[in-house]
Amino acid sequence: MQRSARKYAWAVGLAGCLLGCLIGAVIGLLLGQVVSVEMTDRQLARHASVVLERAVHVAQNNSSVLSAADALETTPCSDADLDALRRISFLSEYPGDVGRVESGAVLCTALWGRLPLPVVLPPPQRVAPNGTELWANIPNVDHKIITHVSSRGNAIVFTSPKPFQSFQHGDDGLATWIVTKDHKYTYRRLGGADGLTLPPGKAETSWFDMRLYRAVSTCSASLDICVVASKNAVNVLWPLDALFASVAMLGALSGGGISLAAFLYRYGSRSFSEKIRQAIEGGRLTLVYQPLVRIHDRQMVGVEALARLTDEYGEDIAPDVFIKVAEEGGFIDRVARIVIRTALKEMRSRLKATAGFHCGINLSTGDILDETLCDFLDREVKSHGLEPSQVVLEVTERATADPEQLIGSMEKFRQRGYAFYLDDFGTGYSNLAYLAHLPISGIKLDRMFTQAIGKEAMGSTIAENVCAVAKALNLQLIVEGIETEEQAQYIDRLSPAAIGQGWLYGRPVPAEKLRK
Numbered sequence: 001m002q003r004s005a006r007k008y009a010w011a012v013g014l015a016g017c018l019l020g021c022l023i024g025a026v027i028g029l030l031l032g033q034v035v036s037v038e039m040t041d042r043q044l045a046r047h048a049s050v051v052l053e054r055a056v057h058v059a060q061n062n063s064s065v066l067s068a069a070d071a072l073e074t075t076p077c078s079d080a081d082l083d084a085l086r087r088i089s090f091l092s093e094y095p096g097d098v099g100r101v102e103s104g105a106v107l108c109t110a111l112w113g114r115l116p117l118p119v120v121l122p123p124p125q126r127v128a129p130n131g132t133e134l135w136a137n138i139p140n141v142d143h144k145i146i147t148h149v150s151s152r153g154n155a156i157v158f159t160s161p162k163p164f165q166s167f168q169h170g171d172d173g174l175a176t177w178i179v180t181k182d183h184k185y186t187y188r189r190l191g192g193a194d195g196l197t198l199p200p201g202k203a204e205t206s207w208f209d210m211r212l213y214r215a216v217s218t219c220s221a222s223l224d225i226c227v228v229a230s231k232n233a234v235n236v237l238w239p240l241d242a243l244f245a246s247v248a249m250l251g252a253l254s255g256g257g258i259s260l261a262a263f264l265y266r267y268g269s270r271s272f273s274e275k276i277r278q279a280i281e282g283g284r285l286t287l288v289y290q291p292l293v294r295i296h297d298r299q300m301v302g303v304e305a306l307a308r309l310t311d312e313y314g315e316d317i318a319p320d321v322f323i324k325v326a327e328e329g330g331f332i333d334r335v336a337r338i339v340i341r342t343a344l345k346e347m348r349s350r351l352k353a354t355a356g357f358h359c360g361i362n363l364s365t366g367d368i369l370d371e372t373l374c375d376f377l378d379r380e381v382k383s384h385g386l387e388p389s390q391v392v393l394e395v396t397e398r399a400t401a402d403p404e405q406l407i408g409s410m411e412k413f414r415q416r417g418y419a420f421y422l423d424d425f426g427t428g429y430s431n432l433a434y435l436a437h438l439p440i441s442g443i444k445l446d447r448m449f450t451q452a453i454g455k456e457a458m459g460s461t462i463a464e465n466v467c468a469v470a471k472a473l474n475l476q477l478i479v480e481g482i483e484t485e486e487q488a489q490y491i492d493r494l495s496p497a498a499i500g501q502g503w504l505y506g507r508p509v510p511a512e513k514l515r516k
């Protein structure tokens with residue numbers, strides 16, 4: 001009797017244990033799923049706020065460009081007017097081009113000068129409360145590569161897609177929709193957001209809704225702009241085979257707790273800027289190198305060093321996101337110094353071995369104005385036994401500093417033997433008069449024009465004009481974003497001395513993977 005009672009107690013205890021494990025494991029898996037979904041929501045919220053911040057900046061920038069152009073007292077499209085438009089464009093952060101409209105037709109732009117024939121615009125797709133007329137993806141205008149246009153008074157701005165390019169790739173399945181609050185006017189869809197149709201107010205997926213499709217929206221308090229970001233969360237419940245399921249279940253409870261703790265730590269109170277600063281200081285800034293190739297004979301003549309940053313969990317942070325945060329947070333000088341030191345160290349043997357080989361380094365405007373950077377660069381170049389002529393500094397055409405001050409600082413570098421390439425050519429002020437004054441040795445045609453070769457009449461025309469400008473001013477032409485043979489051959493016919501950069505010749509790779 002006693003023995004059977006003991007047996008019974010054991011059986012009940014064992015069953016109780018198993019049931020406890022099972023319940024614990026199920027709770028663990030559910031917890032894991034909650035954490036996965038919650039992490040996705042956090043990632044989406046962070047992404048949406050970065051995109052919203054960028055969209056608001058672009059809109060504010062366009063608005064001030066329109067106001068400045070509208071306030072000019074010059075005769076529209078006169079030489080003085082075009083010069084003033086180019087100056088406005090040069091000083092602004094984002095516009096692709098600025099021009100004049102009359103009776104619904106574009107007459108001239110800073111980039112194109114006076115158009116031979118006015119380009120008639122379709123009726124505006126939206127009129128903002130301040131009277132600004134808006135178009136997205138205008139069909140009948142030659143500027144096919146420019147997707148968003150705004151106009152007020154007799155001024156018009158063609159927004160470059162550049163500020164949004166880094167959000168375009170849809171890495172991690174992220175889709176982004178930039179839209180008005182009433183969701184009737186779409187500014188942009190990025191990263192495969194074509195199917196995203198939920199109105200922002202209803203786009204939010206509630207925390208208790210465990211469906212894998214997640215959507216988060218955020219709207220500007222001051223402007224009529226919302227961003228909806230969406231993706232599919234990771235499903236921790238499927239697919240799992242029986243063995244894996246049992247192991248996963250046993251681990252799930254503790255795993256859930258650990259991931260929750262990690263998650264809470266990761267998304268804790270530190271600001272995004274602080275996280276980026278810590279990632280940089282924590283040695284997580286690395287470099288990849290993209291070949292620069294003479295198009296005519298495919299000889300590699302140099303490389304461009306491109307910065308990469310990962311957070312403490314190994315996730316990539318896009319360069320134009322962390323570069324902007326570092327510029328705004330006042331620690332871009334650290335980025336520049338780490339990039340210079342690492343690039344010279346990693347490229348030293350190649351630079352020494354190959355005559356005429358150079359390493360391109362991107363500098364922000366703040367770096368060029370930084371009075372101590374030139375000495376730092378000199379010290380690094382000397383300590384590696386290199387020559388300043390082997391370093392080419394790339395400065396973006398959309399520089400925000402006062403042109404005179406910028407030119408003065410660039411001169412200082414040039415006197416020490418460093419050359420400058422003007423990056424992203426075609427997306428900024430594009431004023432030939434300024435170009436002639438800048439102490440540069442080369443211009444890099446922005447990839448949005450290269451990628452329009454063979455597709456868009458305007459893209460090819462720009463490429464042709466830029467080749468002619470480079471030749472006339474005796475500047476080295478570097479063509480970015482060459483992805484196809486057709487593009488390479490087209491440029492080779494126009495400018496046999498051009499240098500090409502793009503996926504056709506090689507993607508950016510770590511130093512050890514760079515082709516010989």
Ligand SMILES: Nc1nc2c(ncn2[C@@H]2O[C@H](COP(=O)(O)O[C@H]3[C@@H](O)[C@H](n4cnc5c(=O)[nH]c(N)nc54)O[C@@H]3COP(=O)(O)O)[C@@H](O)[C@H]2O)c(=O)[nH]1
Pocket residue numbers: 290304305306307308319320323335339362363364394423424444447480481482483501502503504508
């Ligand atoms: N101030 C600093 N800015 C930096 C530094 N490192 C990078 N950057 C700037 O960030 C922007 C984005 O750069 P990245 O994502 O590295 O993109 C580069 C290439 O990957 C991309 N590329 C090159 N070829 C192709 C192509 O064929 N197709 C395609 N879709 N993309 C291509 O272009 C970027 C290089 O651009 P650029 O610098 O304009 O030559 C970028 O603006 C960087 O400048 C840094 O250390 N400091």
